[in-house]
Amino acid sequence: MNAITSYFKDIFHAIKTLLTGMRVTGYYFSHARKEIITQQYPENRDTLKMFDRFRGIVTLTHDENNEHACTGCSACEIACPNGTIEIISDREEDPETGKKKKIIDKFIYHYSMCTLCNLCIISCPTDAIKMDPSFEYATFDRKDLTMILNKPGSKIRKDVK
Amino acid sequence: MIEEVETKDAIKTQEYFVNMGPQHPSTHGVLRLMLELDGEIIKKVTPHIGYIHRSIEKMSEKDSYRQIVHLTDRMDYLSNHMNNEAVCLLVENALEVEVSDRVKVIRTIMSELTRLSSHQLWWGVMGMDLGALTTFLYAFRDREMINDIFEETCGARLTVNYNVPGGVMFDIHPNFQQRVKDFIKSFKTKLPEYDDLLSNNVIFRQRTEGVGILSKEDAISYGVTGPTGRASGFSNDTRKHKPYSAYDRVEFKEILMDKGDTFSRYKARILEMWESVSIIEQLIDNIPEGDIQEPSVKQVIKLPKGEFYQSVETARGELGVYVVSDGQKSPYRLKFRSPGFSNLFVLDHMVRGYKIADLVAMMSTIDLVIPDIDR
Amino acid sequence: MKEPLDLTPLTQSIHDYLLSYLSPFWTTTVEWVIIGVLLIAFVALSVMGLVYIERKVAAFFQLRLGPNRVGKWGLLQTLADFLKLLMKEHITSKNADKFLFNLAPFIIVIASFLAIGAIPFALGLQAMDINIGLFYITAASSIGVLGILIGGWAGNNKYSLIGALRSGAQVVSYEISAVLSLLTIVVLSGSLQLSTIIESQSDGWWIFKGHLPVFIAFIMFLIAGTAETNRGPFDLAEAESELTAGFHTEYSGIKFAMFFLAEYVNLFIIAAVGATVFLGGWMPFHIGNWAAFNEVMNYIPPVIWFFFKVGFVIGLIMWFKWTFPRLRIDQLLVLEWKYLLPINLVNLIVVAFIAMMGWYF
Known part of the structure; x- marks a missing residue:
C-alpha cells in the first residue's frame, strides 16, 4: 500500500514541479512585450550610448x-x-x-x-x-x-x- | 585498447572510442574528451587539453608586474576580477604594502559581482547542457546587469583589468552603488525563478540526484576546490581560511554539502549566489573613504628576491599564484595553480559507469572554463 | 440552426466534372495527382509557417525578438533558410553506406506524407476517409523511425548511431502509449474512422464529455506524441548537447532539410490527431443549451476551428520543449514502462467501463 501511495505521490509531485516551471516560462511568454531584453543593434545606433569609461x-x-x-x-x-x-x-x-x-x-x-x-x-x-x-x-x-x-x-x- | 567484452548472453560487443570535442556543444570551449564507451556506458574518459594554450605563464616572465594583471583576465575570463586580484595581492604582500580600506571593499564587491556573474552563466549553461535551452537566456538577462556595472566602472565588460598593484585603476563610478543596489533588488526576485525552472524540476532532479558521486576523500586527494569540492564536504574556501581584502569583515557561510553528487554541486552554487548577494549587501552601503591607489607603489615595480604565493577564491575554486622573483622588474618564474585543471581531472574518476548524458551533466557542474585549464 | 460549412459538395462537383470527361480510372488518377500536389504544397507552406512560429515562440519564451530581418517581422526567414539549404553542398562521408544514406531522408518524409493523407481538415476535406483511419495514421507515422535508424546507421558516425538507437528504443516504446490513449476514444466512439469519431463529438468534445479518464488520456497522448516526434524533453535522438546533432549529424543541405521537414510534419500530425480525437476536429465549440452562442460558433468555418485546435496542441508541445530539461535514455524508458503504460491500461479499462455503462454525456 505504501508503495502505491508513494507511486501516486511521485506522479503528483512531478506534475506540480513541471507546472511550476511552465508557469515561469509562460509568464515570460505572455509578457514578452514588456520583458524582451534584446536590442536591435544597427538600428539603435543613434540612441546607443556607450559608458564614458568604455574602452574602445x-x-x-x-x-x-x-x-x-x-x-x-x-x-x-x-x-x-x-x-x-x-x-x-x-x-x-x-x-x-x-x-x-x-x-x-x-x-x-x-x-x-x-x-x-x-x-x-x-x-x-x-x-x-x-x-x-x-x-x-x-x-x-x-x-x-x-x-x-x-x-x-x-x-x-x-x-x- | 579496444577490448571485446563478453556479455552474459554470449553476444560479443565491442568497446569503442568517441572523440567528444574539441568542437562540441557541451565541452564549453576547446576541450577534447576521449570517451571509451560500451554502448552508452562510459568506461573511461581521457581529457586532452592544450587547444587554447597561450603560454600566459611564459609571457608573464617578460612582462612587468603591472602588465601581468591584464593577462590574467584572459585565463578564467569569468572570474576576471579575482584573477586580477590574485596577482595584485601577491605584489602588495611581497612589497609589504597595505592598501586602503576603500580599495579592499571595492575589490571585494567586484569579486562577488564577478562570482555572481560567473555562477549565473554557469546556471544558464547547465540548463542548456541538460536540454532546457531557455535557462541560458534568463541567466544572460541577469548577467547583463552585472556586465553593465563593470562596463560603467571599469570600462570593459569581460577583460576588465580593473585592479592594479596597490589599488584599483579608477575610483568607482558615481552610479555604481545605485546600480549594484538595483541589481541586487532585481536579482533577489529572479533567483527563486532559477529554482522553479531547474532546481525543483522533477526531470532535472532525476538527472542529477545520486549521479557522479565524489567522496570527500577523493575530493581532497584530487585537490578539487571551489563549489565542486565543497559539495563533497571538503572545506576549502580561501575566503574563510585565509581571508584577503575585506572578507574578514563580512559575515558569510561557507556552503558545505555532504552528498557530493551532481545535484549537491548544483545546489552549492545556487546557495553561493545567495551568500554573494548577502556579502554585497553588507558592503555596498558603507564603502569607506580612502586612496584608490597606494602612493608608495611605484610605476616600475621590483619585487624583492624570493618566492611568493597568494591564493584567492575564484568562482571555480582556489586560484594560486606562485612567483619566484630574482629582484628584477619581471618574475623569474610565475605559476598559476588554476582550479579548473585539478577539477577537470577528477572527471574520469566520477564518470565511470555512467552514461553519456550524465557525463554532460557532471561536466557542467564542474564548471569548466577551458582557457583557465590551458592558460 | 446553421449547419457547419460542408465542403463535400465542392469535392463531389469536382469529381463529377472530371467523370464527365474521363473514364473512372483516369478520374481517380487525376484526383490523386491533384491531392498529391495540394498536400505537398500544404506541407511545404505549413512547415515553413511552423518553423517560423516555433522560432518566434521560442524567442518570446527566451526574452528575445526572434527572426526579424528577412521580410516584415522576419516572415521570409524560413524561406531564406530553405533556399540556403537547397543550395548547400551534399556531403557524404567517406565510409558511409551511400544507398542507405540517401534513402533515409526519403523514408522519413514519405512516412509523414502517408500519415497526413488521412487527416480530416474540415467537413468533407479529407483525402482518404478510410474506416481504419486512426490505425492507418499511427501505422504510417511509425514507419518514420525506420528512416531515423537507417540514417543514423548509414552516416558511419558514432554519434548518429547512438542517436538512432536511442530513437529506436524511444519510438517503439512510446508508440504503445500513444495508441493506447487513442484507443480510449475509439472505445467511446466505437469506430476507428476519423469522420465517425468527429461525428460522435457533435454534441461536445470528448475531452469534456469523457470526464477525467479522457483528460488523462489526452495528457498521456501529449506526452507520448511529443516523445514520438523526438521533440521537447524527449529529443534524445538529437540531444544537441550530448550527440551534437544525433542521427542527422552527417547530413547536410537538402537531405538535412528533409529530416527537418519530417520533424515538423510529424509535429503537425500529432497535433492534428490529438485535436481530431480529443478536441473534436473541425467541430465548433458548443456549450450545452446556449443556442445563440452555438449559432455564432457555427459561423466560424470548420477549417479555422481545426487549425485553431491544432495550433493549441502545437503551442502546448512547444511550451514543453522550451521549458523542460531533457530526460536520460533509461529514465525515458522508465517513464514509459513504469508510468505511462500501466496508467494507460488502467485508464483504458476505466473508459471501457464508462462506455459500457453509458456514463458519458
Whole structure:
C-alpha cells in the first residue's frame, strides 16, 4: 500500500514541479512585450550610448588649434604589454628659447595588437592619450588597423612641459 | 585498447572510442574528451587539453608586474576580477604594502559581482547542457546587469583589468552603488525563478540526484576546490581560511554539502549566489573613504628576491599564484595553480559507469572554463 | 440552426466534372495527382509557417525578438533558410553506406506524407476517409523511425548511431502509449474512422464529455506524441548537447532539410490527431443549451476551428520543449514502462467501463 501511495505521490509531485516551471516560462511568454531584453543593434545606433569609461580605442586628443599634449616621452610605449604603440620622435629647435626639444614625428598605434588594458592611458604623464568609447572598427584589411594618431601638421601644446 | 567484452548472453560487443570535442556543444570551449564507451556506458574518459594554450605563464616572465594583471583576465575570463586580484595581492604582500580600506571593499564587491556573474552563466549553461535551452537566456538577462556595472566602472565588460598593484585603476563610478543596489533588488526576485525552472524540476532532479558521486576523500586527494569540492564536504574556501581584502569583515557561510553528487554541486552554487548577494549587501552601503591607489607603489615595480604565493577564491575554486622573483622588474618564474585543471581531472574518476548524458551533466557542474585549464 | 460549412459538395462537383470527361480510372488518377500536389504544397507552406512560429515562440519564451530581418517581422526567414539549404553542398562521408544514406531522408518524409493523407481538415476535406483511419495514421507515422535508424546507421558516425538507437528504443516504446490513449476514444466512439469519431463529438468534445479518464488520456497522448516526434524533453535522438546533432549529424543541405521537414510534419500530425480525437476536429465549440452562442460558433468555418485546435496542441508541445530539461535514455524508458503504460491500461479499462455503462454525456 505504501508503495502505491508513494507511486501516486511521485506522479503528483512531478506534475506540480513541471507546472511550476511552465508557469515561469509562460509568464515570460505572455509578457514578452514588456520583458524582451534584446536590442536591435544597427538600428539603435543613434540612441546607443556607450559608458564614458568604455574602452574602445586609444586616441590622441587634439584641440581646436590642432595641438596635442604628447611630449614623446614613450611612457606609454614602455607600459604597453603588447608593443601596440610605437613613437617615432624627432628633435626640433624651439624658436623662442633656441633649445632643442623632443617632438613626436609619428605616433603609431597598432590596433590589431591592442588588448585595451588601459595601462598606456594611466601611465601618460600629460594625459595626452585617452580611451574613446567609439567602436565598430572591423575592417577587411589588416593594415587599416595600424593608425597614426597624431594628425598631420599637429603641434605640441605650448603649456605642456 | 579496444577490448571485446563478453556479455552474459554470449553476444560479443565491442568497446569503442568517441572523440567528444574539441568542437562540441557541451565541452564549453576547446576541450577534447576521449570517451571509451560500451554502448552508452562510459568506461573511461581521457581529457586532452592544450587547444587554447597561450603560454600566459611564459609571457608573464617578460612582462612587468603591472602588465601581468591584464593577462590574467584572459585565463578564467569569468572570474576576471579575482584573477586580477590574485596577482595584485601577491605584489602588495611581497612589497609589504597595505592598501586602503576603500580599495579592499571595492575589490571585494567586484569579486562577488564577478562570482555572481560567473555562477549565473554557469546556471544558464547547465540548463542548456541538460536540454532546457531557455535557462541560458534568463541567466544572460541577469548577467547583463552585472556586465553593465563593470562596463560603467571599469570600462570593459569581460577583460576588465580593473585592479592594479596597490589599488584599483579608477575610483568607482558615481552610479555604481545605485546600480549594484538595483541589481541586487532585481536579482533577489529572479533567483527563486532559477529554482522553479531547474532546481525543483522533477526531470532535472532525476538527472542529477545520486549521479557522479565524489567522496570527500577523493575530493581532497584530487585537490578539487571551489563549489565542486565543497559539495563533497571538503572545506576549502580561501575566503574563510585565509581571508584577503575585506572578507574578514563580512559575515558569510561557507556552503558545505555532504552528498557530493551532481545535484549537491548544483545546489552549492545556487546557495553561493545567495551568500554573494548577502556579502554585497553588507558592503555596498558603507564603502569607506580612502586612496584608490597606494602612493608608495611605484610605476616600475621590483619585487624583492624570493618566492611568493597568494591564493584567492575564484568562482571555480582556489586560484594560486606562485612567483619566484630574482629582484628584477619581471618574475623569474610565475605559476598559476588554476582550479579548473585539478577539477577537470577528477572527471574520469566520477564518470565511470555512467552514461553519456550524465557525463554532460557532471561536466557542467564542474564548471569548466577551458582557457583557465590551458592558460 | 446553421449547419457547419460542408465542403463535400465542392469535392463531389469536382469529381463529377472530371467523370464527365474521363473514364473512372483516369478520374481517380487525376484526383490523386491533384491531392498529391495540394498536400505537398500544404506541407511545404505549413512547415515553413511552423518553423517560423516555433522560432518566434521560442524567442518570446527566451526574452528575445526572434527572426526579424528577412521580410516584415522576419516572415521570409524560413524561406531564406530553405533556399540556403537547397543550395548547400551534399556531403557524404567517406565510409558511409551511400544507398542507405540517401534513402533515409526519403523514408522519413514519405512516412509523414502517408500519415497526413488521412487527416480530416474540415467537413468533407479529407483525402482518404478510410474506416481504419486512426490505425492507418499511427501505422504510417511509425514507419518514420525506420528512416531515423537507417540514417543514423548509414552516416558511419558514432554519434548518429547512438542517436538512432536511442530513437529506436524511444519510438517503439512510446508508440504503445500513444495508441493506447487513442484507443480510449475509439472505445467511446466505437469506430476507428476519423469522420465517425468527429461525428460522435457533435454534441461536445470528448475531452469534456469523457470526464477525467479522457483528460488523462489526452495528457498521456501529449506526452507520448511529443516523445514520438523526438521533440521537447524527449529529443534524445538529437540531444544537441550530448550527440551534437544525433542521427542527422552527417547530413547536410537538402537531405538535412528533409529530416527537418519530417520533424515538423510529424509535429503537425500529432497535433492534428490529438485535436481530431480529443478536441473534436473541425467541430465548433458548443456549450450545452446556449443556442445563440452555438449559432455564432457555427459561423466560424470548420477549417479555422481545426487549425485553431491544432495550433493549441502545437503551442502546448512547444511550451514543453522550451521549458523542460531533457530526460536520460533509461529514465525515458522508465517513464514509459513504469508510468505511462500501466496508467494507460488502467485508464483504458476505466473508459471501457464508462462506455459500457453509458456514463458519458
